[in-house]
Amino acid sequence: MALDVHQFPCLSDNYGFLVRNAASGLAACIDTPDAGAILGELDKLGWKLALILNTHWHPDHAGGNAEIQAATGAQIVGPAEVRRIAPLDREVADGDTVELGDTRFAVFEVGGHTLGHIAYYDAADDIAFVGDTLFTLGCGRMFEGKPDQMWASLQRLAALPDRTQVYCAHEYTAANARFALSVDGDPGLKARAEQIFAARERGEPTVPTTIGLEKATNPFLRAPLLAPGLGLSGAPDHEAFAAVRAAKDNFKG
Numbered sequence: 001m002a003l004d005v006h007q008f009p010c011l012s013d014n015y016g017f018l019v020r021n022a023a024s025g026l027a028a029c030i031d032t033p034d035a036g037a038i039l040g041e042l043d044k045l046g047w048k049l050a051l052i053l054n055t056h057w058h059p060d061h062a063g064g065n066a067e068i069q070a071a072t073g074a075q076i077v078g079p080a081e082v083r084r085i086a087p088l089d090r091e092v093a094d095g096d097t098v099e100l101g102d103t104r105f106a107v108f109e110v111g112g113h114t115l116g117h118i119a120y121y122d123a124a125d126d127i128a129f130v131g132d133t134l135f136t137l138g139c140g141r142m143f144e145g146k147p148d149q150m151w152a153s154l155q156r157l158a159a160l161p162d163r164t165q166v167y168c169a170h171e172y173t174a175a176n177a178r179f180a181l182s183v184d185g186d187p188g189l190k191a192r193a194e195q196i197f198a199a200r201e202r203g204e205p206t207v208p209t210t211i212g213l214e215k216a217t218n219p220f221l222r223a224p225l226l227a228p229g230l231g232l233s234g235a236p237d238h239e240a241f242a243a244v245r246a247a248k249d250n251f252k253g
Contacts, residue, residue, distance in 0.1 A: 003103050003125045005167070007207065008041055010034035013171045014060055015207055017129060018047060024101025026050040029074075030120065030129045031169060032064030039071055051100060054078030054088075055131030056117040061169065062086050081116035092118065110157065112150025113140030119157065126164045128211075130157060135168045136209040137196070138176035139220040141249065147242035151223075154241070158221055162212030173206035179251045180219045183244060184226055189217045219244055 006018040010033050017030040018041055028051035029038050042049055049072040054062045056079065065076050065086040075089045077098055082088050092098060094109035098120065105120040110133040117140075119130045132140035133150075134157050142150050157166070177193040192213070196206055215221055220241060227233060227240035230247075 003100075003122055003127060005127065006041065006045060007167070007205065008037065009171070009205075010037040011060060014169055015167070015171065015205070016041065017167055018042065018045065018049075019100070019103075020045075020047050021101030021103045026101045028053050028100050029068065030167070031055055031061040031131065032068050033060045033169070035064030035067035035071075038064060038068055042072070048072075049074040051098070052076045052078075053098065053105070053120055053129070054082045054086075055119065055129065055133075055169070056114045057081040057084045057086075058114065058132070059085060061131060079116040079118045081114060094118070108156060110134075110153035112142050112145035112153045115144045115149075117153070121160065121164075126161060127167065128157065128160060128164050129167045131169050133157065133168075134166060134214065134218075134220075135170060135176060136166075136173040136206050136214070137180050137192075137218050138172055138248070139218075139245070142245065147245065148238040150245070151238035151241045154221060158211060158215055160211050162210065162215065164211040165208045166211060166214065167208045171205060171207065174200045178253045179248050180217070182251065182253055183229070183247060184217075184219045184222060186217065186222075189219075192217050220248075 004020040008016050010016045014033040020027040027047040052074050077090045092107045096107040098105040108119045110119045111117050113132045121128045177196045223241040223244045224237045230243045
């Protein structure tokens with residue numbers, strides 16, 4: 001594999017991601033949830049940070065930009081919305097490419113959680129960094145976008161190869177699994193939920209996931225199949241998704 005990925009917990013439930021192109025030795029961090037933790041991991045690894053790749057503007061994703069750039073000189077890359085809280089050296093949007101040595105990240109627009117949210121997809125290594133758009137058994141809240149936009153974003157990610165490793169930014173999976181079981185009785189989901197609960201009891205991460213696993217068990221991607229149980233037979237897919245999202249927003253389990 002040309003891209004090395006180092007994952008570590010930070011803040012209360014975020015993950016930090018440092019990636020390194022093996023051929024060049026150049027490294028990048030995906031978002032900056034905790035500058036101190038990221039700089040500490042870089043020091044342990046001995047990696048040289050060239051890029052900061054932001055997915056969206058929220059403080060637990062771009063709040064450490066300035067401190068990390070000051071310490072490393074890394075270039076800050078991200079969507080225009082990041083300028084709401086931090087400077088950008090390079091603005092990127094859908095269809096752009098970001099290079100880290102010979103690793104090429106395609107930039108995807110995946111708005112909905114925030115309007116300008118993007119993802120970074122490394123096709124050669126089958127890796128996608130999706131921020132807060134898609135979670136293991138979940139998806140992000142729609143703080144700024146509408147259901148049709150979020151559904152289109154999720155479908156864009158679901159169109160990636162099933163083997164694609166999906167790195168999402170939070171460890172929300174046990175809570176997501178409890179909700180999923182409340183709306184979907186699929187046996188495959190039940191088996192996966194048991195594995196997740198056991199893994200979390202052992203303190204193991206549930207990230208990364210894969211596109212194939214999410215298509216098979218994630219209730220937000222399965223929303224059209226769940227529509228009859230929600231009283232929405234024949235409804236447009238994005239309306240079924242909106243119903244599942246609303247149910248999660250109000251879920252107390």
